[in-house]
Amino acid sequence: EEDSNKPEEKKNMDSTDQEKADQKKAGERLVKDEEREKGEVAGDAYIRYAKAGGICLALLCICIQGIGRSFEITATFWLAIWSEDMLSAAQSGNPFTKDETSRYAGIYALFGVLGVFGLGFRGIFLATHRLHASKKIHDGITDAILRAPVAFFDVTPIGRVLNRFAADMDKLDLELTQTISQGISTTFNVLGAIGAIIVSTKGTFLIPLVPLGYMYYLVQKWFRKTSTELQRVTSVANSPIFADFSQTLSGTSTIRAYGVQTGFFEKCKQSFDNMNASYMLVQLVNYWLSLRLDVMGGLIAAFVGAVALGTLDSGLIPAGYLGLALSYSIEMTTYLKFGVQMLARMEADMSSVERILYYTDNIEPEAPDRIPDQDPAEGEWPSKGEIQLAHASMRYRDGPLVLKDLSFTVKPGEKVGVCGRTGSG
Numbered sequence: 001e002e003d004s005n006k007p008e009e010k011k012n013m014d015s016t017d018q019e020k021a022d023q024k025k026a027g028e029r030l031v032k033d034e035e036r037e038k039g040e041v042a043g044d045a046y047i048r049y050a051k052a053g054g055i056c057l058a059l060l061c062i063c064i065q066g067i068g069r070s071f072e073i074t075a076t077f078w079l080a081i082w083s084e085d086m087l088s089a090a091q092s093g094n095p096f097t098k099d100e101t102s103r104y105a106g107i108y109a110l111f112g113v114l115g116v117f118g119l120g121f122r123g124i125f126l127a128t129h130r131l132h133a134s135k136k137i138h139d140g141i142t143d144a145i146l147r148a149p150v151a152f153f154d155v156t157p158i159g160r161v162l163n164r165f166a167a168d169m170d171k172l173d174l175e176l177t178q179t180i181s182q183g184i185s186t187t188f189n190v191l192g193a194i195g196a197i198i199v200s201t202k203g204t205f206l207i208p209l210v211p212l213g214y215m216y217y218l219v220q221k222w223f224r225k226t227s228t229e230l231q232r233v234t235s236v237a238n239s240p241i242f243a244d245f246s247q248t249l250s251g252t253s254t255i256r257a258y259g260v261q262t263g264f265f266e267k268c269k270q271s272f273d274n275m276n277a278s279y280m281l282v283q284l285v286n287y288w289l290s291l292r293l294d295v296m297g298g299l300i301a302a303f304v305g306a307v308a309l310g311t312l313d314s315g316l317i318p319a320g321y322l323g324l325a326l327s328y329s330i331e332m333t334t335y336l337k338f339g340v341q342m343l344a345r346m347e348a349d350m351s352s353v354e355r356i357l358y359y360t361d362n363i364e365p366e367a368p369d370r371i372p373d374q375d376p377a378e379g380e381w382p383s384k385g386e387i388q389l390a391h392a393s394m395r396y397r398d399g400p401l402v403l404k405d406l407s408f409t410v411k412p413g414e415k416v417g418v419c420g421r422t423g424s425g
Helices: 002-027 043-053 055-091 098-146 150-155 158-200 206-250 252-258 261-310 319-362
Strands: 387-395 401-410
Touching: 043 055, 043 098, 043 319, 055 098, 055 158, 055 319, 098 158, 098 319, 158 206, 158 319, 206 252, 206 261, 206 319, 252 261, 261 319
Parallel strands: none
Antiparallel strands: 387 401
């Protein structure tokens, strides 16, 4: 009978050993790799950021920027009309009177003042939106971290959490709004310049606009995708720097006691090298973009120059309008280059919003601080300090049970001491 029980006992021992081996293997991979999104930043991140600061304020910023830019362009066209009318009046022997000059100057000044007011109101609305959005998003991630279970901190280095509150929140507080402001401004500058060139050249600019627009779309698409991914890599590369620094500060005495300063120093240097390598790639991508947009800007200026020479004798396009077209064609190079960079930078900075919202949405919180349905009814509160614990079993994460079917009662006035090995909690 004893011999027949031995295979059963051996099988149970093998099963237990296998279970322990599986748990040990799982424990070796306690800290997870930091999450990183791929592809374009989800549109939900833009919508939630706009809603966090106020959707009405966001729409007002866009509308006021467009109105202000239209006043600026109208002022330049009014200046061209003014110069043409003044030249015609002088050639006909009836030069402008003081009142006529004042009227033209007053209308030009009015357009300029309205453009300045547009810029001023846009700045006020953007600052208000930034304040509200940063506060709401910061409150959201703070609440998520404070209510996160202990299991979250077991698998997440503190450097990743600090990276969200330091580098990512810094982008929201300081850089993102400025990038959005410049991106919106440059977008309207590009649209305004294209519209001004079309009007100035009497529609002939529409001929090269389609192929140039398609080329521009391809270039900015390649650039934005690459720039966004590199910015994500840079954000992830920042986390080890924060983690190494915080661990070194908290364990300085232990590091010195074991004499492993060199190892920690080399690890910190490696983290900085990885971050700098990703940052250098971001700069090289910007140089790649600048070269191609310079070529496109040169093509636009060459076309406007060809139109000017081709219509010189026919007088199809007034000289003042040709001057405006040449002026805006030269500026288009700067507008295109800066516009794509700002749009790509805005998308890259929005990846910080994406990273913060990931923690806000995906960290499973602990139980609520108070569950009203579980409160004792009025008049049924305990009248004595007695605690009863019945059949309690607990474990660390997915490991084996460390407390198994524990039951005890602590009577009023008793003193209880809990004994366990170091680190048992």
